[in-house]
Every structure is written in structure tokens, then in C-alpha cells.
Amino acid sequence: MRHLKLIRNMRAQSDLWFADYLLRIGGGTKEVNGDGNVRIPDEIYVPYSYDAEKDLHTLIDIIFSDLNANMADKEYITTRAILSTRNDWVDMINMKMIDMFQGGETVYHNFDTTVDDPHNYYPSEFLNSLTPNGLPPHVLKFKLRCPIILLRNIDPANGLCNGTRLMVWGFRRNTINAEIVVGQHARKQVFLSRIPLCLSDDEMFPFQFKRKQFPIRLSLAMTVNKS
Known part of the structure; x- marks a missing residue:
């Protein structure tokens, strides 16, 4: 102690x-x-060696030293993160880091549909490859006790706001059991479900589409804006 x-x-x-x-x-x-x-x-x-893979592992080892020994420590998990400027880099780092967690993994895929596209110009495979700002990626991979961040205001009165950080404690087919780990609602247990998510007005796509997915993403790495 x-x-x-x-x-x-x-x-x-x-x-x-x-x-x-x-x-x-x-x-x-x-x-x-x-x-x-x-x-x-x-x-x-962190010195740069021009070996991107090696440098990323060095950065992870420094920021998340002794990860497996501390993954159950809420303070350890929620007081550190790797920041990046792009969503695709954040998703890449998060996917690499979740593989370092011990235990079995649970994977959730989203459901993408276009709005007013009768000729199917934008197939689901193409939509799945997009990760606009504010939307979760097509594939969400989680393990028990991994940290996540909420991407939408769901129930602000009970602490479920955009940017709320949580820790995963259980999985179901269409729900995730999580615990709020920061703020005045810390330690509150909640259930998250898939909801339809739309693009923000800032995204300049020539079409509109909806993504049905859990409004969360891993928070081992985050964008600078989200942090």
C-alpha cells in the first residue's frame, strides 16, 4: 500500500x-x-527511429507500462491515453492495444444504410470502410475491463454524455454492461445498446447514411479533440 x-x-x-x-x-x-x-x-x-512499428510499440510501452498488471485499476486506465490527430490512426492504435489485453474478445459489426439511394451507388462494403468524425468504426472489438468513451449524449442527467469514459464489465448480443469511471456519476453501472447514428453537419459527403452501432469506441487512443 x-x-x-x-x-x-x-x-x-x-x-x-x-x-x-x-x-x-x-x-x-x-x-x-x-x-x-x-x-x-x-x-x-519519445525518440523517433524511423521504424513506425517499433516506435509505436515504444510509445505504448511508455504510456501503458505494465498494462496487463494494471488493467483492473480504474485510475490507471482512465488517467492515460495516446492522442492522435486522425480517426484512422486512433482506430489502428486501439485495435493493436486491445490485442494486448488478456482474456477473450467480443466483436460487434455495425449496420450501414444510405438515405435515398435507390440505385445502390454506395454499397454497404464502401460505407463500412468510412469512419467519419463522431461515428464509431465498422468493427468494435472489446475485452473485459477495457476503457471506452461515449460518442453521443444519451442521458446527461445520469452521466451518459458525449465524452463520458467508461469501463466494460460484460457483453450481450445487443447490449454492453459498463461502469462510468469519471465524474460525479463514477461507479454507476449502465447498459448501452445499439442506436442509429447520423453524420454530423461538418462532414462533407455527397450522400447521407446511417450507422446502427454502439455509440462508443475504445479510449486507449483518442483524437486530440475528443480528449
């Missing part, structure tokens, strides 16, 4: 240092070089 408290205190101190460091950069009080650039301290960046 003493060792665990020491680790948490070290994490808290590290988080405070990093937050202060970012504030100093944003406030213009951090020293810069002659070109106006800020040198990132060695202890907070």
Missing part, C-alpha cells in the same frame, strides 16, 4: 510539473532559442 501511494504521489507531481510547463509555454514565459522554438525536455518525449 505504501509503495502504491508513493507511485501515485510521483504521478501527481509529474502531472503538476507538466501542466505548469504547458502553461509557461502558452503564456510566453518559457525560454526560447534564437529561432523562437521551445526545446522539449528529454524526459517527456
